[in-house]
Amino acid sequence: MIDEVYEELVEKTKTTPGAKVENNKFCLSVHYRCVDEKKWSGLAQVVKSVLKEYPKLRLTQGRKVLEIRPTIKWDKGKALEFLLESLGxxxxxxxxxxxxxxxxxxxxxxxxxxxxxxxxxILVSKIPKDTSASYSLQEPTQVMDFLRRLVEWKRLAFQGRSRVV
Structure with missing residues (x-):
């Protein structure tokens, strides 16, 4: 069903420059970050019209993205729990x-x-907001800096262990 809707959305959004439909296997994302703001509501209507034929799918909205997912109780928190448990x-x-x-x-x-x-x-946002995240960074470049420092810290920790032996 997801693949079927994906194909239909790719076809029906071709006329909206900047729209990108992404198949995330278990859900779909229709990104409109690069779409002219005047065309946002028209794009949303196209997506909603496609979904009328699929009652087992629901539409949620993120930051300049429309997400289509099964109506089952599933979110990124449940996905994280599933991964942690599946990987032991x-x-x-x-x-x-x-x-x-x-x-x-x-x-x-x-x-x-x-x-x-x-x-x-870690929430990445230039605008302070209520969040359940423990920390926040303002922009993606800070994420990259954080990850580089984390990798370097871990590398140094391993070097320290090998010298003790």
Whole structure:
């Protein structure tokens, strides 16, 4: 069903310059970040008209993205829990999940990490807002800097261990 809707949306959004339909396997995203603002509502109407034929799918809105997902109770928090459990990391004390997101749809994952007391969430936003994330960064370049420092810290920690032996 997701693939079928994907094909239909790709076809029906071709006339909207800048629109991008992404198949995320279990859900679809219709990005309109590069679409002329005057065409946003028309694009949303196209998406809604396609979804009328698929009652088992629902539409949610993120930051300049329309997300189409099954009506089952599933969100990024549930996906994170599923991954941790499937990989055997749900109760590991030596695994520290870090979830970085910039959208309100990421709040479910931030909440899961906070409630579990395992890892932390980082909200990326130039505008201060209420969040379940433990930390925030203002822009993607800061995310890259954070990740580089994290990798360097881990590399130095491993070097220190090998010298002790």
């Amino acid at each position: 990391f749900a109760n590991c004390t030596d695994v520290f999940p870090v979830y970085i997101g910039d959208d309100r749809t990421d709040e479910d994952a931030f909440k899961v990490l906070r409630e579990r007391g395992q890892g932390f969430g």
